[in-house]
Amino acid sequence: MNRRLIARLDVKMEHLIKGIHLEGWRKVGDPKGRAKLYYEQGADELLYMDVVASLYGRNNLSGIVREVASEVFIPITVGGGIRSLEAVREMLSAGADKVAINTAATQDPDILRAISDTYGSQATVLSIEAKKLAAGGWEAMTDNGRNHSGRNAIEWAAEGQRLGAGELLVTSIDQDGTGRGMDVALISAVAREVDIPVIASGGVGSTRHVVDVLKNPDVSAIAIARDLHLDKYTLADFRTACHDAGIMTRRVKGEQGA
Template identity: 90%
Template sequence: MNRRLIARLDVKMEHLIKGIHLEGWRKVGDPKKRAKLYYEQGADELLYMDVVASLYGRNNLSGIVREVASEVFIPITVGGGIRSLEAVREMLSVGADKVAVNTAATQDPDILRAISDTYGSQATVLSIEAKKQVTGGWEAMTDNGRNHSGRDAVAWAVEGQKLGAGELLVTSIDQDGTGRGMDAALISAIAREVDIPVIASGGVGNPRHVVDVLKNPDVSAVAVARDLHLEKHTLGDFRDACHAAGISTRHVGLEKVA
């Protein structure tokens, strides 16, 4: 099975941004131009997250997604502020293939079942922003890592699958934006308890970090942000490292945006 290399683009208003531990955001580029660049570099998918959606009560990425989807022919997942079936319908209508839900699902888990029943589990992604606890384990946080849900991240992942999620996006708040490597223990703890694809996110600082996580056969994909946005590495660098380690990824030829 090919593992996926996903470009993650966190967006605030019209700007591509990146922070550390899901805070301290700074502008790092244009979210539309970067999407096209990463597509040309061979990204398997794009992940757009509206980081201030919870403040405004809705996702504001429809314009960006509409433009990008007309020129980028790989799956697009959109998250942030997805709180209703109407919000899901809007995102899918402008070109998204999947929606990622976090805060709304912790408040009303049945939204996962509603999305899955209406649009299919393949379009339903449960986003889990996990923070390590001093007593052990990880708590699932909400509102872009600002608030506590009181839910154990691993147990919540298992419940999310039962409710209809077809995929999990697992972000380590502790590692996010640090470039120090991913929280392999967190990713492994969740991946071994579920049967649906798991996307690991948070902490990639070099190709070795991606390889280390994808050595776990239960991990389906890695989402990379910081290293791409700061132009420290390209998606080709990550793909080459995976191939050198014997990890299967999609063969990328000379695909270009038309």
């Protein structure tokens, strides 16, 4: 099975941004132009997250998604501030293939079942922003990592699968934006508990970090942000590292081994 390399684009208003620990954002580019670049580099999917959606009560990415979807022909997932079936319909109509739900699901878990029943589990992604606890384990946070849900992140992942999520996006708040490596223990703990695809996010700072996580056969994908936005690496660099480590990814025409 090919593992997926996903370009993650966090957006504030019309700006592509990147922070550390899901805060302290700085502008790093254009979310439309970068999406097209990553598509040309062979991204398997795009992940758009509206980082201020919870503050304003709605996701504002439909315009960006509509424009990008007309030129980019890979799956697009959209998250941030999606709280209703109507909001899901709006995003899917704009060209998204999946929606990622976090805060709304912690407040009303049945929204996952409703989305799955209406649009299919393949369109339903549970986003978990996990923060390590001093006593051990991880808590699922909400509102782009600002608020506590009181939910154990690993247990919440399993419940999300039961409620109809077809995929999990697991972001380590502690590692996000640091470039110090991913929380391998967190990702592995989630992957052991579920049978649906797991996307790991937060902490990539080298090609080695991607390989370290994808060595686990239960991890389906990596979402990469900072190192792509800052042009430290291209998606080809990550694919090459995976191939050298015996990890299968999609072959891209023109690249060595393709």
